[in-house]
Amino acid sequence: MYSKEILDRFKNPKNVGEIKSPDAYGKVGNIACGDIMELFIKIDAGKITDIKFKTFGCAAAIASTDVLCDVVKGKTVDEALKVSKKDILAVMGDVPPVKVHCSVLATEALQEALKKYQSKQSTGSK
Amino acid sequence: MKVYLDNAATTRVAQEVVEAIEPFNSQKYGNASSLHSFGQDAKEALENARKLLAKRINAEPDEIVFTSGGSEANNLAIRGMAQINGFGHIITSKIEHPAVLQTCKDLEKQGFEVTYVGVDAQGRVDLKSLESSIKDHTFLVSIMHVNNEVGVIQNIAEIGKVCSDRKVVFHTDAVQSFTKIPIDVKNMNIGLASFSAHKLHGQKGIGMLYVRKGIKLKNQITGGEQEFKIRAGTENVAGVVGFAKASEILTQEDITRMSNLKKHLRQELLNISDTKINGPDDGLCNILNVSFRYIEGESILLRLDAEGVAVSTGSACSSANLAPSHVLIAMGLEHEAAHGSIRFSLSKYTTKEEINYTVKCARTVVIELRKISPLTPRGDKNV
Numbered sequence: 001m002y003s004k005e006i007l008d009r010f011k012n013p014k015n016v017g018e019i020k021s022p023d024a025y026g027k028v029g030n031i032a033c034g035d036i037m038e039l040f041i042k043i044d045a046g047k048i049t050d051i052k053f054k055t056f057g058c059a060a061a062i063a064s065t066d067v068l069c070d071v072v073k074g075k076t077v078d079e080a081l082k083v084s085k086k087d088i089l090a091v092m093g094d095v096p097p098v099k100v101h102c103s104v105l106a107t108e109a110l111q112e113a114l115k116k117y118q119s120k121q122s123t124g125s126k
Numbered sequence: 127m128k129v130y131l132d133n134a135a136t137t138r139v140a141q142e143v144v145e146a147i148e149p150f151n152s153q154k155y156g157n158a159s160s161l162h163s164f165g166q167d168a169k170e171a172l173e174n175a176r177k178l179l180a181k182r183i184n185a186e187p188d189e190i191v192f193t194s195g196g197s198e199a200n201n202l203a204i205r206g207m208a209q210i211n212g213f214g215h216i217i218t219s220k221i222e223h224p225a226v227l228q229t230c231k232d233l234e235k236q237g238f239e240v241t242y243v244g245v246d247a248q249g250r251v252d253l254k255s256l257e258s259s260i261k262d263h264t265f266l267v268s269i270m271h272v273n274n275e276v277g278v279i280q281n282i283a284e285i286g287k288v289c290s291d292r293k294v295v296f297h298t299d300a301v302q303s304f305t306k307i308p309i310d311v312k313n314m315n316i317g318l319a320s321f322s323a324h325k326l327h328g329q330k331g332i333g334m335l336y337v338r339k340g341i342k343l344k345n346q347i348t349g350g351e352q353e354f355k356i357r358a359g360t361e362n363v364a365g366v367v368g369f370a371k372a373s374e375i376l377t378q379e380d381i382t383r384m385s386n387l388k389k390h391l392r393q394e395l396l397n398i399s400d401t402k403i404n405g406p407d408d409g410l411c412n413i414l415n416v417s418f419r420y421i422e423g424e425s426i427l428l429r430l431d432a433e434g435v436a437v438s439t440g441s442a443c444s445s446a447n448l449a450p451s452h453v454l455i456a457m458g459l460e461h462e463a464a465h466g467s468i469r470f471s472l473s474k475y476t477t478k479e480e481i482n483y484t485v486k487c488a489r490t491v492v493i494e495l496r497k498i499s500p501l502t503p504r505g506d507k508n509v
Contacts, residue, residue: 002428010425011432016498027500034422034441034450034465038500054500058424058441062498 002059003093010059015069017052026113028105035061035102039069039109043117046076053106060092060099061106067091068106081114083107128434129480133325134274134302134413134471135438139368140327146371147329150364158361159352168363175370182373183319184310185336191353192366195333196301196322197225198346200268202335202357203297203318204229206343207266208238215239215264219251220456221273223299227452230268239263248406249278249457256285260292267296271319272303275440275453275469276405277413279307286315295341301325301333305376306411317341323365327473328372332365380474385411387472387481392416394485398492404454404467412472415440415454417463420502421495426468426488429495433487440467462501 002010019040029036035057042050051073053065068088072080085104089095095103130138150171156164158172173187180187193199204226208216218230220242230240241259245251251269260267267289272279282298289296297318300309305326311319318341322333337343343356350358392414395401400419418426423441430437440451441464450464459467470484496502 007428007432010428013498031465031501032461034461036500054498056420056499056501057422059428061422062425 001096002063006063006092006095007059009066010063013053013062013066015052015066015073016054018054019050019052024113024117026109026111026116028109028112029057031056034058035105037061037065037106037109039065039106039113041113041117043077046078048072048075048077048080055106057105058099058102060095061102064088064092064103065106065109068110072110077114077118080110083110127480127483128436129476129484130436131470131472131476131480131484132436132438133473133476134277134469136324136330137327137473138475139324139329140372140375142375143328143368143371147364147368150367154363158363159350168361171367172361172363175366178370179321179334179373182305183321183336184312186339188354189311189337189339191335191337191356192361192369193333193335193357194331194362195324196223196299196320197333199320199322199333199335200225200297200299201229202343202346203320203337204233204266204268205346206356207295207297207318207341208233208236209344210342211265213237213263214266215241215261216266216268217241217243217256217259217264217294218268219243219245219270221245221249221251221275221278221453222268222270223274223301226268226270226299245278245456247458249273249276249404249453250406251280251285253281253284253288257288257292260288260294264292264294267294268299269296270299270302271309272300272307272410272413273405273453274302274413275451276415276457277302277409278405279303279408279410282309282316283314289317290315295338302410302413305373306381311336311338323369323372326372327375328369329365332362332369334369376474381411384472384474384476387476387478388412388414388470390478391470391472391481391485394481395488398489401492402463404457404459404463412476414470414472415467416470417454417459417467418492419462419466420499421492422465423467425495426466426491429491430468430484430487433491435484435487438469438471440469441465 022040023043024041156168158169295317319336324330404415423439454464
C-alpha cells in the first residue's frame with residue numbers, strides 16, 4: 001500500500017527531534033483523528049537553517065513530516081511558505097486516498113509556524 | 127525471522143486439510159447435485175462432513191447450512207430472520223463484527239428497530255441491559271461468542287437462557303471461538319450460529335450457519351435447491367471436506383500451549399512502560415490486545431512487519447473510514463489508547479521462540495516510535 005521510498009523514510013526518518021528555543025514552532029492535529037505533528041525551526045537571516053519534527057501518527061504522517069523538513073531546509077521563509085500540499089504529495093508518490101490527509105497535514109504546521117514567526121518579526125521591528 | 131501473529135484474521139491451512147481436500151479437486155470433483163457416480167461421491171463426502179461438523183456443536187446434520195464464510199452466515203441469519211418477520215426489533219451489541227453491525231444498520235434503514243447494548247471495560251455484554259431491552263416485538267438477539275479484537279468471551283449459555291425464557295431467537299457469531307471453546311447449541315439454547323473454516327486452519331471461502339429446526343429464514347442467494355433450499359449454489363465440496371477436517375485439528379494440549387504462550391507474551395509486553403492490556407485476563411486462548419501509549423498502531427504494525435512480525439491494529443489510520451476500533455471505544459478506551467492498540471493472535475503453530483522474538487522487536491519498535499512522538503513525556507526512558 002505504501003511505496004518502498006515512503007516505507008524507507010518511515011523506518012529511517014532523518015529529521016526527528018527538537019530544537020531548543022526554536023525561532024519558529026508549529027503544531028497541528030488532534031488525538032481523536034490520530035495525527036499530531038510538531039515542527040521546530042531554526043531561522044537565520046531569513047533562511048531556514050535547520051528544521052526538526054515530532055509526529056504521532058501513521059507511516060504516512062511520519063514519512064511526510066520528514067519529507068517536508070527536507071523540502072524546506074535551506075529555503076527562505078517566503079519560499080517555504082509557498083510549499084504546497086501538492087509539493088509534498090509529489091515527493092510522497094502514490095499515496096492511498098485515505099492517506100492524503102495525513103500526508104499533507106505537516107504543511108499546515110509549517111504555515112502556522114512561519115506565519116507566527118513573521119508576525120513576531122514585524123511586531124518586533126515596530 | 128518471520129512470525130505470523132495475525133491468526134484472528136486468518137490462519138495457515140493445515141497440511142492435513144490440504145491433503146483431505148486434494149482428491150475433491152483432482153478426482154472426486156463432481157457436482158454434488160449430479161446423479162452419476164462423480165456427483166454421488168461428492169455428495170457422500172459432503173454429507174459425511176456435514177454430520178461431523180453437526181456433531182461438534184451438538185446439532186443435527188439437517189440443521190447445518192454451508193455458506194461462503196462467516197460474513198455470509200451472519201447475513202443469512204440476520205437478514206433471513208428479518209425478512210421472514212417483516213418488521214420488529216433486533217438486539218445486538220456494540221462490539222459485534224462488522225458483518226453483524228453493518229447488517230443491522232442496513233436493516234434499521236429498512237425500518238427495523240435495533241438496540242445496540244453496551245459492554246463493560248472488559249468488553250462483557252451487560253446481561254441485565256440485554257434482558258431489559260427485550261420487547262414484545264423482539265424477534266432476534268445476536269451476540270458474538272468471542273470478540274475478534276480483544277478476545278472477550280460472552281456468557282452465551284446465560285444469554286441463550288434469557289432468550290429461551292423470553293421466546294426470542296438467539297444468534298451467535300462463533301467464528302473466533304469454534305474449536306477453541308466447546309459450543310453446544312442445544313444446551314446453550316442457540317437458535318442460529320455462524321462459523322468459518324479459515325480461522326481454524328481450513329480454507330477461506332467456506333463457512334456454515336447452524337439453523338435450529340423450526341426456524342425459518344428467507345434465502346439470500348436464489349437459484350437452486352441446495353442446502354435445504356436456504357442457500358443456492360453448487361456446494362463447495364472440497365471446502366466443506368477441509369472444514370470438517372480442520373474442526374478436528376486443535377487438541378486440548380494445543381489450547382493449553384497457546385494459553386501459556388499468550389500469558390508469557392502478556393507478561394513480557396507489560397514490562398514495557400505505559401502499556402496496557404485491552405480485554406479480560408480470561409479471554410480467548412490466542413488473542414491478546416495491547417495498547418502502547420504515545421504511539422500509533424499503524425506505525426507499530428509496519429515497523430514490526432519490517433522485522434518480520436505480522437500483527438493487526440485497531441487504529442483509525444489503518445481503516446478506510448479513519449475511525450478507531452468501535453470495540454475499544456465501546457469498552458471506554460480513550461482515543462490515544464485505541465489508536466495505539468495492537469492485536470497479537472496466536473495459532474497452534476506459534477512457538478516460544480517466535481514469541482520471544484516478537485517481544486524483543488516490540489520493545490525496540492516502541493522505543494523508536496516514542497522517540498518520534500510529541501506525546502512522549504520529556505525525559506521518558508520509554509521502558
